[in-house]
Amino acid sequence: MSDNIPFELQAEIIKRVVPVKSLIRFRSVSKQWKSLIDSSEFITRHTLSNKTQPQHLLVSYITGGTGYAFVSTDTCLSEDKYVSIVDDDNFPHHKFSPVVPPTVKLLARPLMLDCSHGLVCLLGYTRDRVNRKKLVVVWNPLIGKSVGIEIPDRAYIVIGFGVCPKTSDVKIVKISRSVNSEAEAPAEVFTLSSGAWRSMPMNKPLKSKSLLFRNTQVVIDGVIYWLTYDNFIDEHRVYSFDLASEEFGEAIDFPYNLAGRFERLYDISKINDSLVVLSHHCFVTNLTPKPFCDVWMVLKNDVRKPYYTKLFTANDVGVNSMIGFRKNGQPVMDRTKTHGCDGGLEVYEPCSGRVNGLGIYGSAFRMTSYKESLLLLNHSDSIIYS
Structure with a gap:
């Protein structure tokens, strides 16, 4: 760009650039451009104002092994492989291997919790047997930056x-897996801007005498959702945490045809910006078990009494084998969960019942969807110790 154009005008033009990859390249034009794009103000503005970034499916998996060993610290474990697939009209032909930063490589077979604003969250233990640490690693797979946060290794x-x-x-929110109404167990919240933890009360969820939180989550529109099980009344519910107000929300009850079913196993996921409940069950025909999965979408007409609509039923789907969804609502299936051997990922078409392979083979698949983002661009790969 010509030196005759004032930098203030150049800055206004750059602020209107949408693609993240273009902005990354523009950082090489000049020191002024790099300083502008790397600034917290620019990154925040771009993140909050831009809703049209391309969507990717980030898949993690291993080869030559079976299953996840979440608590293992064996340094001989092979590193997880990662592949990003652009979720567009050319799906699944545009794949690439994202830059995996050193902090991510420290983890031995981590859990992929979820993604928010282009950042993927991994939870796991470091490989070092002598000085083992439990870490949450927040990673931007598009730009290859990450930050690790140490978590006290309490059960x-x-x-x-x-x-x-x-x-x-x-x-980052940390709560007790088991919560009851006898004592108001506090939650803890970590903010990257402060680099510190602070305690806060858990107000609304403490209405149950025995509530068990699962270590899986979904984050949608700035709200974290957890699937919970109430031992006292034998019901599943969904509890939430608002990231802006830092308040816990009212329980979302399951409808009658989902709640209290002993033969069913449940999970939660998301399709675009909607919460979905996965209801796994099994029929036995001629002494042969046939697994099914009902997919229900939660509509936000009312927080406490939401409207559930059944999207479809997928056949031959084992528990935990439906690992996520494309933006068009088609589920991505891990067939190793059903058939018990190394295999590949497939996309299920609910209307036709057909499955299409993605050309990714291995086991222990996990997946999340993310949109391109500049977040963490101005951070160095590091670990924040508690």
Whole structure:
């Protein structure tokens, strides 16, 4: 760009650039451009104002092994492989291997919790047997930057993750896996901007006499959702945490045809910006079990009494084999969960019942969807110790 154009005008033009990859390249034009694009103000503005970034499916898996060993610290374990697939009209032909930063490589077979504003959250243990640490690693797979946050290695805790929709600040929530109404167990919240933890009360969820949180989550529109089970009344519910107000929300009850079914196993996921409940069950025909999965979407007509609509039923789907969804609502299936051997990922078409392979083979698949983002661009790969 000509030196005759004032930098203030250049800055206004750059602010109107949408593609993240273009902005990354523009950082090489001049020191002024790099300083502008790397600034927290620019990154926050771009993150909060831009809703049209391309969507990717990030898949993690291993080869030459079976299953996840979440608590293992064996340094001989092979590193997880990662592949990003652009979720567009050419799906699944545009694949690439994202840059995996050193902090991510420290983890031995981590859990992929979720994604928010282009940041993927991983939870796991470091490989070092002598000085083992439990870490949450927040990673931007598009630009290859990550930040690790040490988690005290206490049993029975659940981690939540998300980006505040008002400030674009990364937040980690830590709560007890088992919560009851006898004592008001506090939650803890970590913000990347402060680099510190602070305690806060858990107000609304403490209405149950025995509530068990699962260490899986979904974050949608700045709200974290957890699937819970109430031992006292034998019911599943969904509890939430608002990342902006930092308040826990009312329980979302399951409808009658989902709640209290002993033969069913449940999970939660998301399709675009909608919460979905996965109801796994099994029929036996001629002494042969046939697994099914009902997919229900939660509509937000009312927080406490939402409207559930059944999208479809997928046949021959084992528990935990439906690992995520494309933006068009088609589920991505891990067939190793059903058939018990190394295999590949497939996309299920609900209307026709057909499956299409993605050309990714291995086991222990996990997946999340993310949109391109500049977050963490101005951070170095590091670990914040508690």
